[in-house]
Amino acid sequence: MRIRATVAAASGALALSALAVPAAHAADGSSSYRSGFAKVFAQQASGHSAFSAASKPVGDLDVSFSDFKIAKAIKVGTTAHVSSVVSYKLTHGADVDVTSENFVTVPAIYRGSSTAPDNDLGPDEPATCAETSATTAVCKASIEIYPSGASSSELKNSQAGTWHGAAIALDFKAEKSSAQFGLATTLVQRNSKLTVNAAPEPVKKGRTITVTGKLSRANWETHKYAGYTNQPVKLQFRKKGSSTYTTLKTIKSNSTGSLKTTTTASADGYYRFAFAGTSTTPAVNATGDFVDVQ
The missing domain is CATH 2.60.40.10 (Immunoglobulins)
Known part of the structure; x- marks a missing residue:
C-alpha cells in the first residue's frame, strides 16, 4: 500500500x-x-x-x-x-x-x-x-x-x-x-567517472608516453556529467604480470576536468588515473590502458 x-x-x-x-x-x-x-x-x-x-x-x-x-x-x-x-x-x-x-x-x-x-x-x-x-x-x-x-x-x-x-x-x-x-x-x-588513454601504442623503451583522461561527476541540475575541476588525480602504473598499481605522480584536473601528463616507457603494462574522492564525490579509478613497450 x-x-x-x-x-x-x-x-x-x-x-x-x-x-x-x-x-x-x-x-x-x-x-x-x-x-x-x-x-x-x-x-x-x-x-x-x-x-x-x-x-x-x-x-x-x-x-x-x-x-x-x-x-x-x-x-x-x-x-x-x-x-x-x-x-x-x-x-x-x-x-x-x-x-x-x-x-x-x-x-x-x-x-x-x-x-x-x-x-x-x-x-x-x-x-x-x-x-x-x-x-x-x-x-x-x-x-x-x-x-x-x-x-x-x-x-x-x-x-x-x-x-x-x-x-x-x-x-x-x-x-x-x-x-x-x-x-x-x-x-x-555526485557519482564520478574517470577515463584514461596512454599513447603511442606500441612505444619504444625509453620514449615518452602521453597519458590523457578526464574526471567528471554528475550534475544533478542539468542531468549530465561535467568536468570536476582542480582535483588531485594520481597517475598509476601496473607492470604486466603484476596485480599492484604504483603511483608515478599526482596531477590536477584542469578547468574542464581534463587530465594530461607524460611519463617514460619502461616496460609493458597498464596506465590508469586514480581519484581518491571527496565528501561530495566518490573515489574512482579509470580502467587501465595497456601499452606495449618494444
Missing part, C-alpha cells in the same frame, strides 16, 4: 500538510519524496535546537527510534534510480500497536538542520516492521532517489555531502505522531 493511500484513508484523523507522505507518482513510474517532512521537522522540533547527534523523540506518540543503519555513502548519477536500504529499531509503549493498519512508520534522510532542512528523501512505501518483543520491532524501508524525470528537482548540486537520518511514526486513529532526528549520517554523493 502506498503511503499516500494510507493517509487518504485516514485523512480525517491528521492534517495532511503535517505528514510525511510522498508526492504523487509520475505517469512514467518515477516518483519523488517531496513530502511534508520539512514541515514535520519544523513543527515537531519547534523550540528545540538543531540536532547533530541522536535526539530524543518529539511528539505525543510513545515511540522512539535507535540503531538506524544506512550505507556510509550513496552514489547518485544523472538518470538512474538509486535505492538504499535503511533499518532501525522502533521501541513503543504497550498502548501502541505497530501491526495496526492505522500505524505507519517511515525513515528519512535530510540535508541541513532538523529544524530547517534544505532537502529530505524517503521511501515510496512505508517501512515494514517485524516485532522482536512486546514493545520493540525492527523496521526496514528503502530511501528512493530519482535524479531525473518528474522528480528532477529532487537534488541540487549544493546538497551533495553529509545527510542525517530521521524516522517518524504516525498513529492515525489516536491522532498522534513521533519524530526523531540525527539518528545517523550518510554521504549523498
